[in-house]
Amino acid sequence: MKNDLPLISFTAIDNGYYSYIKVKHGSYPNLMFLLKEELGLDSFGECGGVGRCATCVIRTKGISGVSAIKERNEPNTLEQLGYDEEIIRLSCQLFVTTDLEGSAITVLEE
Template structure:
């Protein structure tokens, strides 16, 4: 598909190819909730405060590498200082996700 964005999502050890388009969802959290029907995922609605949408990323690029807004503080409070641990609500659906791997981490709440 023209201008599509494709990436792999790993949930419970299962790989799933996702194909979407720039701006099709407000952020990655909404896409994951819609496509994978995740319970208790994204409880704060995308504010970057609850960490119920935590993911491990491999291969994201561009501006998506930068953690903004509430994300760094929320992750530090939980002891996550790794560059590749992210809140999916803070990742926008852009070409930065093309070819990436997104692993949904177990919700610890």
């Protein structure tokens, strides 16, 4: 049942503003859609989540289990931007799971 899904809490930081977000596990297709809606980010995630446009770049802190996983187009896109740190991710490539619990996600401006 959807009501039995765990509640996830994390901090999102955009332009120096901190937002405390609470969301149910799996309630969004990916983190990009959640951040776009919750933070009102107009030009965020322009390619719709395929990992190519790099308009949803984030810095992660405290994410368990997913920081080293990079799928689809993400490694090439981040490499072209000069990012090689595992904590820099495309939010479209991260699912909304309990891995986000207690983490801090910083939106990077491009």
